[in-house]
Amino acid sequence: MSGGEKEAMAEVKEWLVKTFEGAGKSVPEFEYTPRSVKHLNHLMTLSKSKDEAARLVARDFRLKASEYRSQAARIREILENLGLAQESLPSNVVTSAQVLANVANLLNIRDTEMSSFLVAMGDISLRKTEVEEKRAEVNKESKLLLDYTRKAIARLTYLKRTLAQLEDEVAPCEAQKESWETNLKVMAAKERQYNQQCDNYKRMLDRSGYTPEVSHGILVEMAEHRKELEKKTKPILDTLRSYQDLPPDKALAALAIEDKKRQYADAEKYLEDVLQSALASSE
Template sequence: MSEIVGRPDAASSVIGSESSKNGGSSGFDASRIAEVKAWLVSQFDAAGKDVPDFEYTPRSINHLHNIATRSQAKTQAATIVANDFRQKAAEYRSQAVRIREILEHVGLVQESLPSNVVSCSQVLANVANLLNIRDTELSSFLVAMADLSLRKTGVEEKRAKVQSESKELLDYTRKAIARLTYLKRTLSQLEDEIAPCEAQMEQRNTNVAIMESKERQYLQQYSNYKAMLNRVGYSPDISHGVLVEMAEHRKDLEKKTKPILDTLRSYQDLPPDKALASLAIEDKKRQYAAAEKYLEDVLQSALAASE
């Protein structure tokens, strides 16, 4: 349901048309619209203005009905409170008239009292109002002063507590400021060290790249040396000690074969006697062959011992 109307009386035509269309449920909407219409008229009439044009929709009607309900409830509560205040004011006025009559009978009217008495009475009344007491009896003043003293004590305790908390917060704030200053100084130092560290990191990255290149080169050389050792028949059984031992045997054999070689060289100066020369040569060849065989036996025995 949405119709544009300019005055609350036009809402009745909308209510009638909608009630004929929607049946029983529109009765509830019509009653709400009637309540809203009456409330709007009363409010705008009190302000001396006309109800403005607006669109009656279910949402606007519900919203206005809620506002009207709350407004009427608050108005009723305010009326009750105002009536109570009016009644109390009337009672206070009648009591004031009665007290004035009593004071006139005993001759204590304000006009007949000295100025200092009037000023003291006003001060006493102001103090009573300040202490929120109904009369000026001494007991009331004592009770009010005791209550004021208790409240003062409570306020002093709260003040001391707040001061202690403020002191702690001040200490925390000072420590936080000191830490913040230290952190800022540390941050400044770190920012100053960024450039040297970046240069150092770049240098290290360059060195790492060079080392990786050399590593690949060394691995390739290691592979080549290993292949070459495999080709020449190197085995892990041939250790340094075995090689040293074989070198010592070789030196011994060289010492043994050197006299034979020297003797063979001396035969070159002999007269050309073919029979003796051939016999001597054959003899030296046998000795040389025996020395070579002995060297081979020693090498084989050294290899067998190492295995």
Template structure:
């Protein structure tokens, strides 16, 4: 039946077919086809304008519809013929069974049930009888065994597919378990991080406050540094006058004070003597020489200290 239906093609109106008949013949054929279709539906054909485009389209539909109707009639006739043959064969088989005493009414119920089960199995296996021709028997054996073998092969294939699917499902289940465990770990980590947000925010605010204080102190210290630097520039400070030089000069100053202290004491004692102009002039000249010698010694010490620092 399928071969008969597929063998009937759907004609398409081409330029060559359009030129085969006149427009009047096509219009008449289209009108007849429309009248037949609407009469079958119990309706009247609506009025519309017959343009070349609509006529070509309707003619194509009519041709296709007639081809399909003809194919359907052929298939229906084939089905009717087969049904008649099956009814005739069923009547003949029923007559034969009644003649040999195997009518369905005279058989036990269990035999009827077994036959019904056998018929259902045959329909399930899509077999027509319990044996084949001799040549087919040599090649394939009975059709029942062939069908059972095919079912067995299908069952084996289904079992293999089931085992494969079971293995894949186990693999997917393992992946799912791992994914769930990883998701649980990530959720726990996220909850811990969310709990740590508030302390971290507080610590960040503290650091931010301290950073602002440190920046303010830095500006203050830089201002003080610039002020001290300007002050040192005003007093003539140079990098050569370092702490070591100042300490050494202080020690020399102490030595000079120790040396000049007796002289100062002597000069103070002279203040108590009666004034003698000649002796006073000699004493003053002597002290001037000692003072000049002390100044020269201090200058030499400073020069040597500066030379050593260089």
């Protein structure tokens, strides 16, 4: 701790002792830290400044009281010389004078002149006007706050009702959520299964020699050619079957069979050429 901090701590301790002794109490035990000493030093400075201001005000009041007492003694002496002492006045006059003095003290005026009362009454009228204006503003703010409060209460009621509805919907939503979670698990398992099957099918296609060139369009085109060839070969097959119903003539039958075999071979060769040309065009 530096020298300045030690000096400040000593001043704070001395001030605390004087303050608590003036109140008839002892200083409580606590730890003097730099932070607490700084805070107490600030309080000590404020307290000393306020004490000094209070002393100045008290001295001024004492001076004024002394002046008022001397002036009152002088006025009493004058009134006694004129035969207007308080003891010689009627009780109603004394009462009126006391009421007048009390009103002057209440209005915080130095004398009981009519002009002083008029100025004080004007000041009171101005203060009354200010108070009425402030009261009007406060009433306006109160009405506005009351309106806001009503709206807030209505909003709170609506929110409570909404909260109750949501709480009632929690159980069905939880059940639906659990159902969705179960369905998601099933779908995830199906997805893994389908992916595995897809991989298996790809491997099967790879093993079977599938290539991207053997596409659906090419297969459809080859099927159409096959149908056309079947239409062309069907009459030939029908003719062959009709020959089977003829009486056996070995020579003619052999010629006919050879002719049909040749036509059938030509048709097969044509089909094979078409297929080869289709594959070649796709490549």
